[in-house]
Amino acid sequence: MNTKRILHSTEFYIAIIAALFCMIVQIKSGQFFTGNNIVDLLRSFTIPAMFCLGEMMILISGNTDVSFPAIASVSMYVVCTVFDGVFTNPLMFFLMAMLIGLALGAINGIIIAYFKFPALIVTLGTSSLCFGIMQGVFNSKEEPLGEVLYRVGEMKLFSVTNPQSGLTSDMPVLVLAMAALFVLGWFILNKTMLGRGIYAIGGDAIAAERAGFNVFATQMFIYCFSGCMAGMIGVMRATMMLAVHPNNLEGMEMTVIAACVLGGVRITGGKGTVIGAILGMVLMTVISNSLILLGISTQWQKVFTGIIIIIGTAVSAIQTKKNEKKLAVKMAAA
Amino acid sequence: MKKRLLSMVLVFAMVASLTVGCGSSGKTKSTSAEGEKTEAAAKKDGDAASGENKEGENWKIAVVVKDLSNGWFARMETGITKFAKDTGLNAYMKGPSATDAAQQVQVIQDVISQDIDALCVVPVDPAACEPVLKEARDKGIVVITHEGSTVENCDYDLEAFNNAGYGGFIMDKLAEAMGEEGVYTTMVAHLTNASQNEWADGAVACQKEKYSKLTLLEGLKRVESENNSEKAYEVAKEVLKKYSDVKGFVGTSSMDTPGIARAINELGLKDKVFVVGTGMPNECRQLIKNGSLSYITLWDPAEAGYAMCVMARMVLEGQKIEEGTNLGLDSYKSLVVDPSNPKVLMGAGWISINKDNVDEYDF
Structure with a gap:
């Protein structure tokens, strides 16, 4: 029964596609399964994967959020410039950014959950607002990173050196935060009533309300959670880059939404798993970091990326359709 | 309920457009x-x-x-x-x-x-x-x-330089850092960006004319950073993994140069691989001082x-x-x-x- 369920899940097929792609890169370049390449990939994976968690919760609840890169950027920018030199403990920077992110997320939440406006449009607005405030009020421009966070950015868990090429890659400490966040997200979605409420709302908000879920509170929670995490991720990005770049995250929302959907999170809500979203992001990261290893010229890289995304989505869509048909047949038989 | 909401939105929109309209007309008057x-x-x-x-x-x-x-x-x-x-x-x-x-x-x-x-x-x-x-x-x-x-x-517009000349200047500095020999490649924000591609073309033209021992990487003549220094960093790492003979990078966008330098620093290739390109002093100071970035070029x-x-x-x-x-x-x-x-x-x-x-x- 259990193996059957795995065989029929979208996650399984995305994992196979990702594995196949990795094998092709390995055969073509001989560089894929090397310690330093894996570390590079993990590092590149960290930031977008963390965004996936907040986004998938919102997708599961039946909405789409495109404001998280803006929330992350503005929280990061304010913390790294206004509070530069104020704190000596790096954790305080993260905490402040999380508070700013939380406040911005709460604004999203109130507009969406209370006034019931469409989330995509609302977050498009708040996104523009955040970037605008950053430009208008804070005069945003590229800045060097403050000393306290610079030191955090230089910290590494370990280094891996490739014995053949002599290339060294460092594993940033912040991957630990990513792992912790995944566990937290998995726990909320699967082991708490709140998490089940998110799925219920995405399935049918009215039915969920009648079943006793507090729709307003649940929606408020996911936007606040997403905003708060975005604030933290923004500062993490700055520390990893060792520089404060106000527009660096712009456009990441599309990659993140694509990864979630690839991983089987249903864009109309009610369905999706943490492991699926992670796998979707694994595929996206591997593609964007392996095309040069495959020897594909810059002119053709976008075409290639597009083809793989479409194949991935098709596989997951076909899988969903199959399952639905089976369910319909079963119900008809019963 | 829905109707009321809609009417509220409409009223709000009207009020907003009214005030905005007033504001701008007032401004034009004053100007x-x-x-x-x-x-x-x-x-x-x-x-x-x-x-x-x-x-x-x-x-x-x-x-x-x-x-x-x-x-x-x-x-x-x-x-x-x-x-x-x-x-x-x-x-x-x-x-x-x-x-x-x-x-x-x-x-x-x-x-x-x-x-x-x-x-x-x-x-x-x-x-x-x-x-x-x-x-x-x-x-x-x-x-x-x-x-x-x-x-x-x-009456006149003054530009700091012509694009090809600036590219040639970057190449002169890169050649100096690389000891005038080795393989190099070029990075731009986007292949569609006019001026940056002209700089890169200028650099390549200058190399062909002046530095016979330098060669442009045949497999990958130009890469994109998407004007994002994190992407520049990832791309530079990938290029160096795939083509171990690359010894130099021409960076054109001010995002390319620090990103590539960060990759060189982390990979342990300082003094083996060099990058020269557009950059801002404050942003690149640390990288210049630790030796992973040879020169930044700009106009004063x-x-x-x-x-x-x-x-x-x-x-x-x-x-x-x-x-x-x-x-x-x-x-x-x-x-x-x-x-x-x-x-x-x-x-x-x-x-x-x-x-x-x-x-x-x-x-």
Whole structure:
């Protein structure tokens, strides 16, 4: 029964596609399964994967959020410039950014959950607002990173050196935060009533309300959670880059939404798993970091990326359709 | 319920459009009033200026930049102050407190009512400046622009350099860092970006002409950073994994250079792989000092500011600006006329910064 369920899940097929792609890169370049390449990939994976968690919760609840890169950027920018030199403990920077992110997320939440406006449009607005405030009020421009966070950015868990090429890659400490966040997200979605409420709302908000879920509170929670995490991720990005770049995250929302959907999170809500979203992001990261290893010229890289995304989505869509048909047949038989 | 909501939204939208409408009409009124005032002032000024012209030179030159809060323009102001000191003329800099096209137009409006003889502008949005620059020229004010080669209502536009020449300059520095041999590749923000690709093409052309032992990477001649220094870092790492013979990078966007340098530093390839390209001193300082970034190249805003003022003065004094004109600065001693637009003049205003002189620049 259990193996059957795995065989029929979208996650399984995305994992196979990702594995196949990795094998092709390995055969073509001989560089894929090397310690330093894996570390590079993990590092590149960290930031977008963390965004996936907040986004998938919102997708599961039946909405789409495109404001998280803006929330992350503005929280990061304010913390790294206004509070530069104020704190000596790096954790305080993260905490402040999380508070700013939380406040911005709460604004999203109130507009969406209370006034019931469409989330995509609302977050498009708040996104523009955040970037605008950053430009208008804070005069945003590229800045060097403050000393306290610079030191955090230089910290590494370990280094891996490739014995053949002599290339060294460092594993940033912040991957630990990513792992912790995944566990937290998995726990909320699967082991708490709140998490089940998110799925219920995405399935049918009215039915969920009648079943006793507090729709307003649940929606408020996911936007606040997403905003708060975005604030933290923004500062993490700055520390990893060792520089404060106000527009660096712009456009990441599309990659993140694509990864979630690839991983089987249903864009109309009610369905999706943490492991699926992670796998979707694994595929996206591997593609964007392996095309040069495959020897594909810059002119053709976008075409290639597009083809793989479409194949991935098709596989997951076909899988969903199959399952639905089976369910319909079963119900008809019963 | 839905209807009520809809009506609320509509009412809100109407109120909003009403207030916005009022606001903007009020503004235009005030600017037109100001326009009249300045016109009157200019007439007076025109007479005065012609009078002064006979006596000698006591020009008043205003420079309006994009953004006063930006270190780039703080540096430009030092050049303008130096010009004022060197010549004894009244030259000063003004600008909006934020990079904002509308605010800049307002500032230009203000300075043309201050009896100026010449106006130098670094436009935020060249198209948005046209009407106010036309107004200035109608009053007989000499208009010089910088980084605004598309502006029509100007006497001349001064550019720091021509694109191919700048690319060649990057290549000279890279060749020096690489010891004039090895394989290199080029990075741009996007393959569709005109000026950056011209810089990269210029660099490659210069290498073909001057450095026979340097070769462009055959498998991957140009890579994209998407104007994102994290992407530049990832791409540089991937290139170095795939092509172990690569020894140099030409970076064109100011995001490319620090990203590539960070990759070189982390991979342990310092002093083996080199990067030279456009970069900002503050952002790259640490990387330059730790040796992972050989040179950053850019144009010095102080020199550009100084050169603009010299140019304005020459026009005021009736001197001709043409191919080969010398503005009295090393980097602007022989101007080149843009073949596609005779109003655009280009200098050779590039500079390179390495660990010896990075601390002289603060922007």
